[in-house]
Amino acid sequence: MKWFGRKAAREGQRPALARGGWGSLGDWPRSYEMQLREGYCQNPVAQRAVRLVAEGVGAAPLAGSDPALVALIAAPSGGQRLLETLAAQLLLHGNGYVQLLTDGAGQLQALYALRPERVTVEPDANGWPIAYRYRVGEHVTRLAADDGGRPQILHLRAFHPADDHYGLGCLDAATGAIAIHNAATRWNKALLDNAARPSGALVYDPGDGSALAPDQFARLKDEMEAGFAGAANAGRPMLLEGGLKWQAMSLTPADMDFVGLKAAAAREIALAFGVPPMLLGLPGDAAYANYREANRALWRQAILPMAGHLLDGIAQGLGSWFPEATLTVDLDRVTALAEDRERLWQQVSAAAFLTDEEKRKLVGLS
16 A cells, blocks of 8 residues: 555656645634643633544444454553544644554554644655654654555544645634633633622712822722722622712623623534534523434534544555454444434334345445
């Protein structure tokens, strides 16, 4: 099997590839490390959405052409579950890099997913990848894309319309909604620290039109912050000196509608990662039937496509060790899809015009 860097690429038999990318689209965090910190590490909606898809992919029952191949994919390596890690990396970064670890005889021993932000593609003169550089601090390891007909690393990536070498993750599309959601959380926290709303204002009205001296204003402000601000001082009575009066005030309902703002941003985050909002505990129709349909939609529209993309890429990359390798999700063992399979079996069983062999083929049995 031929891989990146083959002779045909150097002879110009394939079109040259170019590196593309996006410019800054807003005032949101643009670096991957900052997006991870703001999005995955500090935002519960984004983290839960990624974990729902990634853990579903990692827990999906597998079937393959070779039991040893299935065992290799399912075996943890370096404390990580391969498919779960790759699914999370594709959702967040858009790229997954699998290092193929072999023994001295060239036999495949384990698969390990590298951190994608540390990997750089090294292209040839035509732009086709011939190697990958993995950087940890000042140390750089070069991994050839093709080593004697066998790859050292597999590059799995999501579609990017403007880049030939790197994929586009969902985190980029969700960055704006995540920034809004986090800002609303910080705003609500600040309101809570100030008794949930600015309850009123101190008005200096001595009757002669004079104003407070700077030192008087500073002293009054310090006393207010020390004695009456914060949740611990909520409801504390206030003693006013001459010339000061208290005027109650409040924010309008539109100014206080941060719950609706957060809910809208959370739905956009769920949309970016392909997760039904109901499964994230967001407001909506929470009936049991709707939840069941949402769980089925998660598998059909997010988990199974992601698992199929990963399994097909891995099976193709391991063709040198496992000829004609195939990897699929065993749908008969997926609990969330049991009703769909039961309906299929009933329809096939009721088809009297089909032979037994045809019925077995339709339900996926050999």
